[in-house]
Amino acid sequence: MAEILVLGAGMIGVSTALAFQERGHAVTLLDRRAAGQEASYGNAGFISADSTEPYPLPRNLKTLAAFGLGLRNDVTYDLRAVLRMAPALWQYLRHSRPDRVAEQARTYAEMARRSTAAHQRLIDAAGLGNLVRRSGYYEIRRDPRTAEAEARDAQALGRDYNVSPEILSGAELCRREPAIISEVGGAIWWPQTWLCADPGALVEGYAELFRNRGGTWAQGDATTLEQVSGGWRVQSDGGPISAEHVVVAMGAWSPKLLARFGYKIPMVYKRGYHAHFDAPRGLGASIMDGDNAVVLTSMNKGLRLATGAALVDMSAPADTRQITRGAKGVSDIIELGPRIAEPQWYGTRPFMPDMLPVVGAAPKHKGLWCHFGHGHLGFTKGPASADLLVQAFEGGRSDVLDAITPARKYALGRLGA
Numbered sequence: 001m002a003e004i005l006v007l008g009a010g011m012i013g014v015s016t017a018l019a020f021q022e023r024g025h026a027v028t029l030l031d032r033r034a035a036g037q038e039a040s041y042g043n044a045g046f047i048s049a050d051s052t053e054p055y056p057l058p059r060n061l062k063t064l065a066a067f068g069l070g071l072r073n074d075v076t077y078d079l080r081a082v083l084r085m086a087p088a089l090w091q092y093l094r095h096s097r098p099d100r101v102a103e104q105a106r107t108y109a110e111m112a113r114r115s116t117a118a119h120q121r122l123i124d125a126a127g128l129g130n131l132v133r134r135s136g137y138y139e140i141r142r143d144p145r146t147a148e149a150e151a152r153d154a155q156a157l158g159r160d161y162n163v164s165p166e167i168l169s170g171a172e173l174c175r176r177e178p179a180i181i182s183e184v185g186g187a188i189w190w191p192q193t194w195l196c197a198d199p200g201a202l203v204e205g206y207a208e209l210f211r212n213r214g215g216t217w218a219q220g221d222a223t224t225l226e227q228v229s230g231g232w233r234v235q236s237d238g239g240p241i242s243a244e245h246v247v248v249a250m251g252a253w254s255p256k257l258l259a260r261f262g263y264k265i266p267m268v269y270k271r272g273y274h275a276h277f278d279a280p281r282g283l284g285a286s287i288m289d290g291d292n293a294v295v296l297t298s299m300n301k302g303l304r305l306a307t308g309a310a311l312v313d314m315s316a317p318a319d320t321r322q323i324t325r326g327a328k329g330v331s332d333i334i335e336l337g338p339r340i341a342e343p344q345w346y347g348t349r350p351f352m353p354d355m356l357p358v359v360g361a362a363p364k365h366k367g368l369w370c371h372f373g374h375g376h377l378g379f380t381k382g383p384a385s386a387d388l389l390v391q392a393f394e395g396g397r398s399d400v401l402d403a404i405t406p407a408r409k410y411a412l413g414r415l416g417a
């Protein structure tokens with residue numbers, strides 16, 4: 001039995017703590033806030049077993065120019081932040097070559113495929129079944145020709161990855177979802193995606209399970225981490241905590257901590273926002289509106305609209321342009337109702353340029369483990385990814401582990417030197 005200290009209590013850190021605990025280790029989980037308050041709190045709530053595409057950067061100049069000119073709602077940016085992220089973005093562009101995407105998609109899809117079974121165990125153990133419904137989501141397009149092209153791509157992905165998207169007309173979508181008030185050009189239903197009605201509550205519920213099973217919860221600042229004889233030490237509000245092993249699971253804050261130990265991690269910081277609406281009619285499944293780059297999910301707090309990516313510094317003030325534009329754009333197909341008043345939430349997707357997370361031993365330090373960089377799908381992949389980290393910890397080898405191990409990424413220069 002080893003002593004393990006997990007830094008960060010988002011979906012990734014909490015899942016990590018539970019996975020090590022299940023193997024009989026003594027685990028302390030530390031965060032400066034309560035569990036599940038950052039990216040893991042405000043996402044679109046997808047636990048998406050049929051997600052196969054690892055979000056490559058479009059490589060055609062027309063789309064990139066549209067991003068640059070602010071013509072699309074997918075991406076907004078601050079130029080100075082983009083210049084700071086330039087090395088990571090350059091790598092991201094290189095990894096977005098079709099042959100690289102196909103290679104990365106194998107690992108990406110395999111991790112997604114394992115996600116629902118890994119969540120189910122925790123949902124059952126924590127008694128949180130009321131937070132999850134298994135209704136999938138619709139990807140919609142207004143232009144019939146774009147819808148047809150995307151339907152063909154979806155069918156090809158279905159064949160390649162053994163997932164089963166269903167192609168629907170705009171009229172069929174209206175029949176299935178009475179909240180949709182006008183016919184779009186076409187829709188794709190992805191049925192193997194589960195929806196969470198309160199993502200923050202699911203993470204907090206998993207953290208409660210960890211504590212009930214005897215795990216230690218600590219409040220404190222992980223940036224106090226230091227290597228000491230026999231392991232690692234961090235200062236918590238209750239005093240110093242030492243452990244033989246430490247796992248860095250701090251999402252978008254992980255590179256900054258690891259920089260102190262000599263690791264240069266090129267991350268793309270993709271901020272996202274949400275807003276809740278008091279819609280007169282909710283949705284059964286979710287809607288991913290490709291024309292307006294927003295996702296709509298019925299949640300306990302109301303109809304949640306989640307946005308695409310804002311490439312800004314972590315400390316940048318909130319900018320609600322993507323919410324406003326997205327809400328206006330989607331209002332042709334659904335009555336959103338009034339916006340629910342609440343402080344503006346935002347969170348950062350910790351996205352790696354090669355589109356895969358970093359999972360395994362840090363190459364230069366004994367007892368230092370990496371578990372971050374899950375990008376657009378960390379809420380989905382937390383528990384399955386934590387199982388992979390534990391396998392790596394126990395000396396396991398597999399193709400998936402090889403693709404995400406820090407050592408390989410380091411050797412290939414993707415983590416810098």
Ligand SMILES: Cc1cc2nc3c(=O)[nH]c(=O)nc-3n(C[C@H](O)[C@H](O)[C@H](O)COP(=O)(O)OP(=O)(O)OC[C@H]3O[C@@H](n4cnc5c(N)ncnc54)[C@H](O)[C@@H]3O)c2cc1C
Pocket residue numbers: 007008009010011012013030031032033034035036037038039040041042043044045046047048220221222223249250251252253270271272273274306307346347348349350372373374375376377378379380381
């Ligand atoms: C708008 C939006 C929609 C999304 N939709 C989905 C979706 O539908 N499905 C999906 O799978 N994924 C989705 N994602 C992505 C997903 O939310 C993230 O991949 C995931 O939450 C990352 O989890 P994490 O635990 O790595 O990071 P976080 O949840 O950000 O957790 C990091 C933790 O580290 C802690 N921390 C940071 N610094 C310190 C410090 N100095 N000391 C102590 N603790 C510290 C923080 O307090 C936090 O608790 C979405 C993201 C956004 C922004």
